[in-house]
Amino acid sequence: MANIQYVKKFLMLLFFGLLCGYFSNAQLSEKHTYFSPGSLWLDTNHEHINAHGGGIFEEDGIYYWYGEHKNKNSLAQVGVRVYSSTDLYNWTNEGVALSVSEDPDSEITIGSVIERPKVIYNEKTQNYVMWFHLELKGQGYAAARTGVATSKSPMGPFTYLKSYRPNAGQWPINFSEDQKLSSASDNKLEWWTPEWTTALKNGLYVRRDFEEGQMSRDMTLFVDDDGSAYHIHSSEENQTLHIAELTDDYLGFTGKWARIQPGGQNEAPAIFKKGATYYMVTSGLTGWAPNPARSFKATSIFGPWESLGNPAKGKHSKVTFHSQSTFILPVISKSDTSYIYMGDRWNPKNHIDGRYIWLPLEINNGKPEIKWQDTWQLQESTPAE
Numbered sequence: 001m002a003n004i005q006y007v008k009k010f011l012m013l014l015f016f017g018l019l020c021g022y023f024s025n026a027q028l029s030e031k032h033t034y035f036s037p038g039s040l041w042l043d044t045n046h047e048h049i050n051a052h053g054g055g056i057f058e059e060d061g062i063y064y065w066y067g068e069h070k071n072k073n074s075l076a077q078v079g080v081r082v083y084s085s086t087d088l089y090n091w092t093n094e095g096v097a098l099s100v101s102e103d104p105d106s107e108i109t110i111g112s113v114i115e116r117p118k119v120i121y122n123e124k125t126q127n128y129v130m131w132f133h134l135e136l137k138g139q140g141y142a143a144a145r146t147g148v149a150t151s152k153s154p155m156g157p158f159t160y161l162k163s164y165r166p167n168a169g170q171w172p173i174n175f176s177e178d179q180k181l182s183s184a185s186d187n188k189l190e191w192w193t194p195e196w197t198t199a200l201k202n203g204l205y206v207r208r209d210f211e212e213g214q215m216s217r218d219m220t221l222f223v224d225d226d227g228s229a230y231h232i233h234s235s236e237e238n239q240t241l242h243i244a245e246l247t248d249d250y251l252g253f254t255g256k257w258a259r260i261q262p263g264g265q266n267e268a269p270a271i272f273k274k275g276a277t278y279y280m281v282t283s284g285l286t287g288w289a290p291n292p293a294r295s296f297k298a299t300s301i302f303g304p305w306e307s308l309g310n311p312a313k314g315k316h317s318k319v320t321f322h323s324q325s326t327f328i329l330p331v332i333s334k335s336d337t338s339y340i341y342m343g344d345r346w347n348p349k350n351h352i353d354g355r356y357i358w359l360p361l362e363i364n365n366g367k368p369e370i371k372w373q374d375t376w377q378l379q380e381s382t383p384a385e
């Protein structure tokens, strides 16, 4: 009798287990039909998307999302991952676009830092060109370099070419003759003193790094309507943004560059153009912790850039909804262009668990605005033909 009870219990548990399994799988295999910022975002293989500090490249109605493959810590163990999607909600893991190298002498060896990868297409060479923030293994964030890789397919594999300290031996276009002259006290100033701040704004670190090339940490890319491409990066010990023109093949720097907001401490630049106006969203400088975003606009990419304040509005705007900008994606539909703010909600205790905060970005009264939504959908998801 007791045995029959056990068998009954076992069969019931089995049935219940199978039922739960069926429903959770059914839920997992459902297609996403909306964005849910901050939630786990499962790819078509039911795994949380691993593409942090990312950027998107679109071609023929297919979106490619490139990002840092993170593990528990933030050092590069795998490289840059790429996902594809046609609707921006559902993403297929297409594998590793740029692999770290097993060669200990390679600049992109396992254990280096590879952050914020961005991809653009060069019409002349028919190359897909990836740039990313590179820090050399074992040097923390001291190297402050930018790396470049190319591929003949947006899915990769990308081949690593080289890294730069940009614009060695070139002065910025918005630098006076006086600023080019170094002063004896340049390297003796104590950080955060008023004298240091003045010297910084006057190009202390531009002069220091003139021969070797300027520092380049958080970065993004932008291709203008005429095909000219620009590399925008946090430089001068993260105190000042630089905007630098890339060569025709997008693989190097022309030497034409400008300083933006000297001493403004902008990181995480994300840039887009609406009509004839360039807009930029950045973060402040607080490591992995969120801070109030900033926004700017300009009529020339080299500036002057007018400060427009924090684009995040409402509750939690002071921490940008617990996120840091990485990219602004224009979504071009038949009738309109809308913009998506893409941010990272970092989890420095377990980087792989970092979340994605995608929200609509609108231009209201000439200023970018981002408002929180628990869930949301694109107005019109049909890409333009």
Ligand code: DGJ
Pocket (backbone or CB within 6 Å): 053, 115, 116, 218, 267, 268, 286, 287, 288, 324
């Ligand atoms: C903030 C940057 O925006 C991130 O990409 C990363 O470099 C962290 N700093 C490292 O502390």
